[in-house]
Amino acid sequence: xxxxxxxxxxxxxxxxxxxxxxxxxxxxxxxxxxxxxxxxxxxxxxxxxxxxxxxxxxxxxxxxxxxxxxxxxxxxxxxxxxxxxxxxxxxxxxxxxxxxxxxxxxxxxxxxxxxxxxxxxxxxxxxxxxxxxxxxxxxxxxxxxxxxxxxxxxxxxxxxxxxxxxxxxxxxxxxxxxxxxxxxxxxxxxxxxxxxxxxxxxxxxxxxxxxxxxx
Numbered sequence: 001x002x003x004x005x006x007x008x009x010x011x012x013x014x015x016x017x018x019x020x021x022x023x024x025x026x027x028x029x030x031x032x033x034x035x036x037x038x039x040x041x042x043x044x045x046x047x048x049x050x051x052x053x054x055x056x057x058x059x060x061x062x063x064x065x066x067x068x069x070x071x072x073x074x075x076x077x078x079x080x081x082x083x084x085x086x087x088x089x090x091x092x093x094x095x096x097x098x099x100x101x102x103x104x105x106x107x108x109x110x111x112x113x114x115x116x117x118x119x120x121x122x123x124x125x126x127x128x129x130x131x132x133x134x135x136x137x138x139x140x141x142x143x144x145x146x147x148x149x150x151x152x153x154x155x156x157x158x159x160x161x162x163x164x165x166x167x168x169x170x171x172x173x174x175x176x177x178x179x180x181x182x183x184x185x186x187x188x189x190x191x192x193x194x195x196x197x198x199x200x201x202x203x204x205x206x207x208x209x210x211x212x213x214x215x
Contacts, residue, residue: 012059015149042127
């Protein structure tokens with residue numbers, strides 16, 4: 001069906017950006033699958049690592065953004081704690097954590113308003129080297145960020161999960177727009193898509209269903 005007249009399309013949806021680079025494998029690690037991103041080693045002086053990530057369609061920099069960070073403590077010394085980790089995003093300190101031994105550590109962090117911005121961003125992880133151990137190793141496993149994203153296509157496509165009676169997707173490179181909806185009813189190709197040209201790009205409006213579905 002075509003979008004009903006009078007319905008207002010939502011301005012944004014909750015997007016979860018996952019950064020899960022499985023660059024190396026630790027055969028000794030029995031707590032998870034063994035794959036991880038980067039091994040970080042510090043002695044008794046502070047050492048930092050930076051990980052870049054791209055944010056597209058950020059609806060409002062002042063909106064709440066949640067960072068989920070998964071690391072492993074690797075080294076295990078008799079004293080407690082073994083590990084001290086400082087977390088920053090774009091130079092803003094967002095977390096200060098200590099933990100002990102060979103463990104998985106998950107940090108759920110609410111970022112201060114304005115920390116995240118459109119385009120390239122950076123996660124900074126620092127081992128201050130101040131726990132009193134000879135050295136410590138912490139592995140970055142993965143991280144994800146949940147933020148409000150506009151319905152703006154990137155590189156000619158967009159995938160999102162949302163609830164609404166109508167949706168409007170912008171920044172499409174062509175009037176030849178194909179849309180699928182995956183819901184409890186299965187996978188369906190949508191008909192009656194309304195496409196309009198705006199300044200060299202195209203916008204597509206189409207009906208939703210008033211339950212959560214993936215488009």
